[in-house]
Amino acid sequence: MLSTATQLVAILAILANAVVYGVDTGAAVMNRAVYTHLDDRTVTMVAGWGHYYGDKRMPIFGVSGVVTAVLTAVLAALAGHTGAAVAAGIAVAALVIWLAIYVRVAKPVNTAQTAAAQSGDIPPNARALQEKWDSVITVRVALQVVAITGLAATVALI
Numbered sequence: 365m366l367s368t369a370t371q372l373v374a375i376l377a378i379l380a381n382a383v384v385y386g387v388d389t390g391a392a393v394m395n396r397a398v399y400t401h402l403d404d405r406t407v408t409m410v411a412g413w414g415h416y417y418g419d420k421r422m423p424i425f426g427v428s429g430v431v432t433a434v435l436t437a438v439l440a441a442l443a444g445h446t447g448a449a450v451a452a453g454i455a456v457a458a459l460v461i462w463l464a465i466y467v468r469v470a471k472p473v474n475t476a477q478t479a480a481a482q483s484g485d486i487p488p489n490a491r492a493l494q495e496k497w498d499s500v501i502t503v504r505v506a507l508q509v510v511a512i513t514g515l516a517a518t519v520a521l522i
Contacts, residue, residue, distance in 0.1 A: 367522045370439040374452065374518045377436050380429035381459070381515070385508035387422065392501045399498075404490035411494060412481025415474035430459050433511065436518055448521040455514030462507040465500050473497040 395414075399407045437452035473493050480487055487493065 366439060366443040367445065370436060370443055370445070370448065371519050371522050373432050373439060374436040374515050374522075377429055377432035377455070378512055378515045378519075380425045380432060381508060381511050383425040384422065384429060384462075385505065385512060387418070388501060388505045388508055392505050396498050396501065399494055405486045407494050408477055408480045408486050408490045411497070412477035412479070416478045416481065419471075419474055419478070426463070429511075430456070430463065433459055433515060436515060440518055440522065443522070445518075445522050448518040451514045451517035451521060453514075455511040455518070458507045458510040458514065462504055462511070465504060465507075469500045470497055470504075 395411075399411070402410070433452060433456045437449055437456055440449035440452050473496055476487065476493055477497075480490070
């Protein structure tokens with residue numbers, strides 16, 4: 365019973381983190397390239413309003429993804445599935461690192477670009493702000509890959 369519960373929670377963790385992975389991957393694969401063709405005002409307005417809505421709507425996925433990943437690791441350990449617990453623990457570590465990068469690098473840029481979009485005042489460092497945000501998106505995608513892979517391994521190992 366505990367094994368099945370662990371697998372179900374891991375699947376919920378995969379689904380929640382898949383949303384974050386998809387958004388980050390879209391930004392890395394498409395937005396970053398598109399923004400190179402746009403002027404600073406347009407980049408700031410598009411990114412700023414994107415962050416406005418993203419910062420309101422994405423936390424439910426991020427928080428539930430981390431919480432269910434932690435719960436997966438705990439349940440796997442309690443069920444005596446050492447390999448699955450380690451895999452889930454690796455997923456949790458990747459998510460904690462992702463969160464630290466988000467809070468330290470991306471979130472301040474999100475806040476600045478959102479304020480600029482709302483006010484219409486484009487900062488003189490608009491391109492540098494976007495480049496700072498872009499500088500961590502590949503790492504964020506890689507960390508989500510590690511997390512989702514660890515959670516999938518957890519399901520497979522039980």
